Amino acid sequence: GYLSPYFINKPDTGIVELENPYILMADKKISNVRELLPLLESVAKSSKPLLIISEDLEGEALATLVVNSMRGIVKVAAVKAPGFGDRRKAMLQDISILTSGSVISEELAMELEKATLEDL
Structure with missing residues (x-):
């Protein structure tokens, strides 16, 4: 399930619905917002939604x-x-x-800060 009930955009059914989103996949825990900022800025400019699938997402990033x-x-x-x-x-x-x-993977020397929309 989703990591926060605040992501729900269909309150009558309690679901999150995103149409044709960018999908960020990371095999790590994300807690530092600085890792996400460059990508978030690019996504915001594109006006497309973003789905993040990660090991976990917490703290200031969430x-x-x-x-x-x-x-x-x-x-x-x-x-x-x-x-x-x-x-x-x-x-x-x-x-x-x-x-x-x-998949943004540190095992493959990929860094979340350097991810681009083409990686999604």
Whole structure:
């Protein structure tokens, strides 16, 4: 499920609905908003929604996403990646194949701060 009830944009049904979103997949815990800022700015300029699938998202990063979503700056939702351990990484790879995106993985020397819209 989603990481915050504030991402709900269909309150009558309690669901989050995003139309043709960018999908950020990361195999790490995201807690520092500075990692997301360059990407968030690019997404905001594009006016497309953003779905974040990561190991976890917490602290100031989650708070910033909630505030930006509530203010209508960026339409965003965040969910925990399915599975655990190596199985989680494999499932993220499967999702990336289905969505034609990339998994931002530190194991592959990829940094979230340097991710671009082309990686989503």
